[in-house]
Amino acid sequence: MSILLLDRRLEPQRIDEFADQGIPALDDSKVLPGPAVIVDAAATPDSSGRTSQTRQITGVIASRPLACREQDGAWVEVDFEAADHWTQMTDELRxxxxxxxxxxxxxxxxxxxxxxxxxxxxxxxxxxxxxPRVYRVAGRLRQFVAVLGELTRG
Known part of the structure; x- marks a missing residue:
């Protein structure tokens, strides 16, 4: 498992201890106060084995989200359903x-x-x-997306 932290430094950093202990394992003195996300870069966006070009994206953006942190906020775990939905989206939709x-x-x-x-x-x-029905992102998925937005806008 390749767990990565992405924060304002915009250089993914490997955080091995997260896999064993979860969010409490993060030492806040080592990371910026937010925004930041933690992703499982080893989890492929499409677990069915397909590698369609529409599911590929540069960097860690398409990786399976595990947690996010807003500016000066606490770490929030991204639930399984939200993570599944994120990885099933096309790059354009993300x-x-x-x-x-x-x-x-x-x-x-x-x-x-x-x-x-x-x-x-x-x-x-x-x-x-x-x-006809239109949908908007909500809950933990929206929170994760909002933090990614902060990171990508600098």
């Missing part, structure tokens, strides 16, 4: 959400991000409205 956490998804994009889930799926990571 970029759109990083640029604007209020961006909307149509039903097709939602189904792709949730591995074909019903369009009426109720989840902590999505909210929907309107007819």
């Amino acid at each position: 970029r759109r959400l990083i640029d604007d956490t209020r961006a909307t998804l149509d039903v097709k994009e939602f189904k792709q991000a949730t591995n074909g889930a019903s369009a009426s799926l109720i989840t902590n990571n999505w909210v929907y409205s309107g007819t």
Whole structure:
């Protein structure tokens, strides 16, 4: 497992102790106060073995999220469902959400991000409205995306 920390230094740093002990293992004196994310870079964006070009992205952005930290905030673990949804998205959708956490998804994009889930799926990571239905990211997934946005905008 290759656990990486990405913070304002924008150079991924390996953090081996995280794999054994989780978030409490991080020594805050070694990392900046935020924003920062921790990802599992060994987990491929598409665990089915496919390597379609739409699922590739430079750097650690497409890696499986484990935790995030807002500026001067505490570490927050990214739940399994949110991590799955993030890794199932296309690069274009990830970029759109990083640029604007209020961006909307149509039903097709939602189904792709949730591995074909019903369009009426109720989840902590999505909210929907309107007819035809449009979706927005919510919960821990939105928090992770917002922190990535802060990092990529510098």
